[in-house]
Amino acid sequence: MIYTFRVLRFDPAKDESPYFEDFQYETEGKKSLLEALMDIRNEQDPTLSFRYSCREAVCGSCAMVINGKFDLACRTMVDSLGSSLIVIEPLPNLEIQKDLIVDLEPFWEALRQIEPYLLAADHRPEKGHRVEDRVMEKIDQFANCIMCGCCYSACPVVSRDERYLGPAALAKLYRFVRDPRDKRGFSRWSRVSTETGVWGCDTVFRCNEVCPRSVRPADGIEALRRRVVLGKIKRLFKREK
Amino acid sequence: MISHDILVVGGGLAGLSAALAADQRFSTAVISRVHPLRSHSVAAQGGINAALGNSPDGRDDSWQRHAFDTIKGSDYLADQDAAELLCQKAVPAVYELDHLGVPFSRFPGGVIAQRPFGGAGLSRTCYAADRTGLVIVHTLYEQSLRRQVKVYNEALVTKLIVENGKCVGVVIYDLATGQIQPIKAGAVIFATGGYGRVYLKTTNAYINHGSGIGIAYRAGVALKDMEFVQFHPTSIYPKNILMTEAARGEGGYLLNNKGKRFMTDYAPSAMELAPRDIVARAIQMEIDKGNGFEDEYVLLDLRHLGEKKINKRLPSIREICLKFLGLDPVEKPIPIQPAQHYSMGGIDVDDRCATSLKGFFAAGECACVSVHGANRLGGNSLLETVVFGQIAGEEASRYLQGLERKEPSEKTFLDEALAEKKKIETWMSRTSGEKAHHFLNRLKVVMSAKVGLFRTKKELKEAIEEIRQIREDYGRAYLSGICLRYSQVLVNLIEFAYMLDLTEVITLGALAREETRGSHYRLDFPKRNDTDWLKHTLVTLKDGQPDVSYRPVKVTKYQPEERKY
Numbered sequence: 081m082i083y084t085f086r087v088l089r090f091d092p093a094k095d096e097s098p099y100f101e102d103f104q105y106e107t108e109g110k111k112s113l114l115e116a117l118m119d120i121r122n123e124q125d126p127t128l129s130f131r132y133s134c135r136e137a138v139c140g141s142c143a144m145v146i147n148g149k150f151d152l153a154c155r156t157m158v159d160s161l162g163s164s165l166i167v168i169e170p171l172p173n174l175e176i177q178k179d180l181i182v183d184l185e186p187f188w189e190a191l192r193q194i195e196p197y198l199l200a201a202d203h204r205p206e207k208g209h210r211v212e213d214r215v216m217e218k219i220d221q222f223a224n225c226i227m228c229g230c231c232y233s234a235c236p237v238v239s240r241d242e243r244y245l246g247p248a249a250l251a252k253l254y255r256f257v258r259d260p261r262d263k264r265g266f267s268r269w270s271r272v273s274t275e276t277g278v279w280g281c282d283t284v285f286r287c288n289e290v291c292p293r294s295v296r297p298a299d300g301i302e303a304l305r306r307r308v309v310l311g312k313i314k315r316l317f318k319r320e321k
Numbered sequence: 322m323i324s325h326d327i328l329v330v331g332g333g334l335a336g337l338s339a340a341l342a343a344d345q346r347f348s349t350a351v352i353s354r355v356h357p358l359r360s361h362s363v364a365a366q367g368g369i370n371a372a373l374g375n376s377p378d379g380r381d382d383s384w385q386r387h388a389f390d391t392i393k394g395s396d397y398l399a400d401q402d403a404a405e406l407l408c409q410k411a412v413p414a415v416y417e418l419d420h421l422g423v424p425f426s427r428f429p430g431g432v433i434a435q436r437p438f439g440g441a442g443l444s445r446t447c448y449a450a451d452r453t454g455l456v457i458v459h460t461l462y463e464q465s466l467r468r469q470v471k472v473y474n475e476a477l478v479t480k481l482i483v484e485n486g487k488c489v490g491v492v493i494y495d496l497a498t499g500q501i502q503p504i505k506a507g508a509v510i511f512a513t514g515g516y517g518r519v520y521l522k523t524t525n526a527y528i529n530h531g532s533g534i535g536i537a538y539r540a541g542v543a544l545k546d547m548e549f550v551q552f553h554p555t556s557i558y559p560k561n562i563l564m565t566e567a568a569r570g571e572g573g574y575l576l577n578n579k580g581k582r583f584m585t586d587y588a589p590s591a592m593e594l595a596p597r598d599i600v601a602r603a604i605q606m607e608i609d610k611g612n613g614f615e616d617e618y619v620l621l622d623l624r625h626l627g628e629k630k631i632n633k634r635l636p637s638i639r640e641i642c643l644k645f646l647g648l649d650p651v652e653k654p655i656p657i658q659p660a661q662h663y664s665m666g667g668i669d670v671d672d673r674c675a676t677s678l679k680g681f682f683a684a685g686e687c688a689c690v691s692v693h694g695a696n697r698l699g700g701n702s703l704l705e706t707v708v709f710g711q712i713a714g715e716e717a718s719r720y721l722q723g724l725e726r727k728e729p730s731e732k733t734f735l736d737e738a739l740a741e742k743k744k745i746e747t748w749m750s751r752t753s754g755e756k757a758h759h760f761l762n763r764l765k766v767v768m769s770a771k772v773g774l775f776r777t778k779k780e781l782k783e784a785i786e787e788i789r790q791i792r793e794d795y796g797r798a799y800l801s802g803i804c805l806r807y808s809q810v811l812v813n814l815i816e817f818a819y820m821l822d823l824t825e826v827i828t829l830g831a832l833a834r835e836e837t838r839g840s841h842y843r844l845d846f847p848k849r850n851d852t853d854w855l856k857h858t859l860v861t862l863k864d865g866q867p868d869v870s871y872r873p874v875k876v877t878k879y880q881p882e883e884r885k886y
Contacts, residue, residue: 091804110560110645118527121810122758126800129807131359134526136562136641138455139359155644177497178807184356197463198422208373208416210431216424223424223449223456227358261422294640 082106083158085120087128088169090176098176100167101125107158113166114142114153117180130180137292140228144180145169150230150290171233187232190245194253194272199264209261222255222300224293231287231297243276247287247297250278254300257307266311273308322734325350325471327717328491328506330478330533332357334454334703335685336512337461338710340470344718350471352493352504354528354812357462357472361514361526362706365454366565366637367438368446369418369707370700371411375428376435376444384408387445389879391701394440394596395665395694396839396849397881398546398857398874403672403690405877407701410708415447418707422460425449426634436570436634438699440596440886446700451565451637454703475807478533479815481509481540481681482729482737488540488681489729492741494815499805501742503734507726508717511537511668511683512710518761519824520661521769524556524563533687535819537668538826542676543859545689545872546666547823548830549840551697552774553662554600558618560645561660564638566699568623569593571634575604576620576654577612583619591886598696598840599886601659605774608658620654627651659774663702665693665840666827669859674713680720684713691857694874695839745800748814754799757814763791764817764824772828777844781832788828792821826867830858833869851881 083105090098103120114132121128131141135154142153147167158166174182200209231247232238238246250272256262257269272278278301287297325348329336332353343349351357372382387408392399419425419433426434426449438446449456465472475496482490482503490505516531517523538544554575555564569575575593577583587603588595595603604619613619623631623638628651631639635650642650667689674682674690685706692705771784798814805811836850837843856871 091806093806110647112645122756126756126802126810127804127808129804129809131355133355133359133528134361134364135560136364137644138363138452138637139355139361139526141355141359157645178804181807192466195467197467198420198460200420200422204416204420206416208419208433211427212431213427213429213434216427219424220450223459224452225459226363226455227459256422259422259424261420 081108081159081164084165085116086165086167087179089179091178092176109159111158112154113146113156113158113168116158117153129178138226140226143171143228143230143233143292145171150234152228152292155292171229173233173239174229184229186242187229187246187248190232190249191227191252193245194249195264196249196252196256198256198259198262200261201263211260215260219255219258221295222251225251225295226293228292230290230292234286234290236284236286237280237282241276241280244280245272245277247301250304251295251297251300254304257304270308270311272304278304278308322503322505324505326507326721327510327714328352328504328508329510329512330491331360331512331514331685331687332472333360333362333512333514333685334458334461334706335710335713336510337458337465338707339510339512339684339714339717341461341464341468342711342714347507347718347721350473351465352473352476352478354475354477356474357465358458360458361529362458363455364524364526364563365703366451366563367567367570368436368448368453368700369415369457369703370438370441370445370698371415371447371704372408372445373412373415373433373435373447375432379435379443379445382443382445384412387411390441391692391698392694392879393884394696394698396696396884397851397855397879398549398694398838399692400672400690400875401877401879402875404692406672407692407705407708411704414704414707418457418460421464423449423457436567437594438566438570439591439594439600440698442591446567446570448567450633451567451635457703477812477815478536479741480737481536482734483540483678484729484733487679490734492738494811496807496812499808501738501745503738505729505734507721507724508680508682510713510717511681511687512685512713513687515664515686516820516823517661519764519768519820521765522556522561522658522660524553524561524660524662530813530816530820531664531687531823532816532819534667535822537676537681537683538822538862539819540678540681541862542678542681543669543861544666544823544826545669545857545859546691546695546830547664547827547860548834548858549665549695550661550827551597551663551665551840552601552659554597554604554659555621555657556660557642557646558656558658562641562645563662564621564655564657565635566597568621568635568638571630572626574622575600576622577607578614579612583607583612588886595886596696596698602774602842604659614656618656618658621657622654623650624652624654663697665689665691665695665697666830673716674709675716682713682717684709695841745811748798748800749803751797751799754797755794757798757810757817760791760795760798760817761813764788764820767791768824772824772831775842775844776831778832781828784828785825785832788821788825795821826860829860829867829869834858855881
């Protein structure tokens, strides 16, 4: 079958604005979009740029928008799209560095702001921490995140307020708050109780929808909200006593 | 010019471990061709070995038993003192990972869960479902953010800079700017990973070209035991994505086209959990005998495990099958075939991760200590990256403390960068020639056909001739209409020179080693020969030509015996 790949091209060094370029590409069977893009680059245009690494949906490099849908190019099979026209665009709401490569720095910066690491007690238990599996299951889905940036890029709040921390970072924060090994205090993490933090979320769940790893970042944001409220009430009572 | 005390090349597990272990008084930076979270380490699925003794079937486990299994698994080519060091450090290393935040799966009572893996005979492999590599990389990356480790992303190291016998820096191709530039460093640690992409069928990421190994070789450092290439028994057909050994550890069967668990014929006691070299060969023999499907694959059957167990222990396996094959392993067996997976060989280092070049260290898959010998056990590679990554970071720090540092001349750096620039300009100035991906395909075809699971003198000799022919053609390579920013085509062409080096070294070692040991199977010499070959292969570049020499294996207390499973 012959497909038309309509790829967004942009080189900020020489182009005034992004434009679409069509490539004809013939293939049969289970060819991934990433494999197709590599073939097109090798055979048709060596200047076509995109990120890739693992090709098995675990490294998060090749997130892009394919026929309007956020996904990883490696796990999208060309024949599954049900269309001979395949429109490929870089992740929106991020600056294009070249073609399908975007600058993820705002995404990483949001992550850095939430202290995205386990803050365990100084003492390391000699035989490891004792943590029940059913407790760890609560953070399971968040540990499945590969930081591909789909949720951040698709988030309507991020698109209108770049200060908003976004779904991935907040879900990551919840992953640590919920981890029984983590000892960060309420006042330390509840700094995200702001309009650019947990209260910024519009609850339209675009993040849940676009995640290629079946993570539901909004679950984490909602849970953080409940914990913020609960924590504040607890503090209020303590003060009154 | 960018300058650091310690420059770690590679942001996977070995690199991050090294950076985290480096003395904080030194300025340390990681430089990586991809963002650290995009490193191939994230693809590790099954787990990490440590004799914690948490499993009911492994209560009397000990690091000594782990060391014995590792050495036996290595077909006695591992240096036994190094294997002992690895296994002794495994237990505290896993507890440290737990303390840093790795969300390990748990047994009732809350201790870290362990599952059986090949070549062990008991449950020693700690895991986080089937995404162990992913969560460890994320955890170490998170800790690197906490420690504010400087990371340069998307820059390919193209060369080591050496002055007066010391490694003093590297040359990089910065993808974002398209610039070639030198970086100064007091010490350089390579954690650049493996070279799976020199084969047609590999579980490795697209980025695993192995150029780091070739760069070290070009700088005069020996490569060790490169002929030992691990083929993983179970990669999905036809995309060769890894199906973790944990699938068999959790109870999965291997079936041929007669519905028979054929491992009874090859490893009647360990069955599917024999070491990888044995299982991979068994699968290929079944396929070659006509007992496979479409002459390409056999089946990995998980159906009897049930949906609940598959979802809990092997969720990524199910997801990969659904997405990439349109097949649900709960209902159907998975088509699998062996594929290149890992390099036991690598840059020759001692058990302090030091090379023969002062100021140059290496750890992880790109290095060869050797702890894996002729065949690595599943679950030992993640372990190696954290244990030896840490040692590399500490040793590089120790090296700098004792070093009287003389500022190397600026000119050396500029000259080295200029030479790299000239090379690229030459490629760009040509108007015709062969493209990068054609070279790559030619090399892959040769390696797969002639330097694969089964080897013969005739084919290995042919392979060397063909590699040398490709090298000659590569001298006329060209780049057409290229934009220097974010050019993967340029990356591939730069790396290809090093791929030629390392494939030549693999093949030379394989040709010279006239015996069968671990992953190196010679049809014309089908027996292990300890009298002549209980030794490491070392290949060094001398006057532009590979020079093969040998070094005895270090034996502590485990006398080589026949491997039966």
